[in-house]
Amino acid sequence: MIRTQGLSKHFIEAKTKKTVVAVDNVSIEAQPGRVFGLLGVNGAGKTTMLRMLSTVIRPTSGTATVAGYDVVNEGEKVRASIGFMSNSTALYGRLTGFEVLQYFGRLYGLEGEQLNQRLKFVMDKLDLHDFKDRLCDKMSTGQKQRVSIARTILHDPPVLFFDEPTSGLDVVTSQSVMQFIEESRDQGKTIVYCTHIMSEVERLCNDIAVIHNGQIRGRGTVEDLKSQTGQTSLERAFLKLVDALPSNLTGVAR
Numbered sequence: 001m002i003r004t005q006g007l008s009k010h011f012i013e014a015k016t017k018k019t020v021v022a023v024d025n026v027s028i029e030a031q032p033g034r035v036f037g038l039l040g041v042n043g044a045g046k047t048t049m050l051r052m053l054s055t056v057i058r059p060t061s062g063t064a065t066v067a068g069y070d071v072v073n074e075g076e077k078v079r080a081s082i083g084f085m086s087n088s089t090a091l092y093g094r095l096t097g098f099e100v101l102q103y104f105g106r107l108y109g110l111e112g113e114q115l116n117q118r119l120k121f122v123m124d125k126l127d128l129h130d131f132k133d134r135l136c137d138k139m140s141t142g143q144k145q146r147v148s149i150a151r152t153i154l155h156d157p158p159v160l161f162f163d164e165p166t167s168g169l170d171v172v173t174s175q176s177v178m179q180f181i182e183e184s185r186d187q188g189k190t191i192v193y194c195t196h197i198m199s200e201v202e203r204l205c206n207d208i209a210v211i212h213n214g215q216i217r218g219r220g221t222v223e224d225l226k227s228q229t230g231q232t233s234l235e236r237a238f239l240k241l242v243d244a245l246p247s248n249l250t251g252v253a254r
Helices: 046-053 075-080 097-107 112-125 141-153 171-186 198-204 222-229 234-241
Strands: 002-012 019-026 034-039 061-066 082-086 159-163 190-194 207-212 215-220
Touching: 002 046, 019 046, 019 215, 034 046, 034 171, 034 198, 046 061, 046 159, 046 190, 075 082, 082 141, 097 112, 097 141, 112 141, 141 171, 159 171, 171 190, 171 198, 190 198, 198 234, 207 222, 207 234, 215 222, 215 234, 222 234
Parallel strands: 034 190, 034 207, 082 159, 159 190
Antiparallel strands: 002 019, 002 061, 207 215
């Protein structure tokens, strides 16, 4: 489970010395066995939220727990309990896919037979055998993404963060990624999913929060958001919540 209460993050601009509020008093809850969609335009606060929840940066105020651990006081336990993947996740280009997985497995504290079993599991699960000995620099985008997923789940974490994982992927690879997320949800994992692709939200997300200018503008299921905004499509509901629906169409439900 993930729970935040009044979570905020302020930054000081280097040039102007002004305070920028990236996340403002956000309270959310993501449950095991469900996919929590965090939606917002670029700069809305999504990435800052994920960075706080994964202990990369410290909150300015408020609290957050991930898998029962406080993100400020129990950061090491939080990091051991999560897997984090984005479309910009980098791989070591001069290592093979198998070497990358071995390296991260040891960072996760896996060794010996336990590491070998987990390596076999992720390679079988994600069908990596044909290119596991290929240098990461020589892999296609889809192959790199599968290695990244394998790295994310190697230590079998109960909480998974996906930040636009299908961006730039072809249709077939995107389907494989979404199918994997559905399987992880069915295994009881807590999943936070960020994307700009509304069809993916409708397929995957059980619960949704729309963040804009650092604040939560709407929350609930897909149907809840459409009902709250008087719109009949998730895309238009989202646009209305972030004040981006053209003014001549705000009263027209389509």
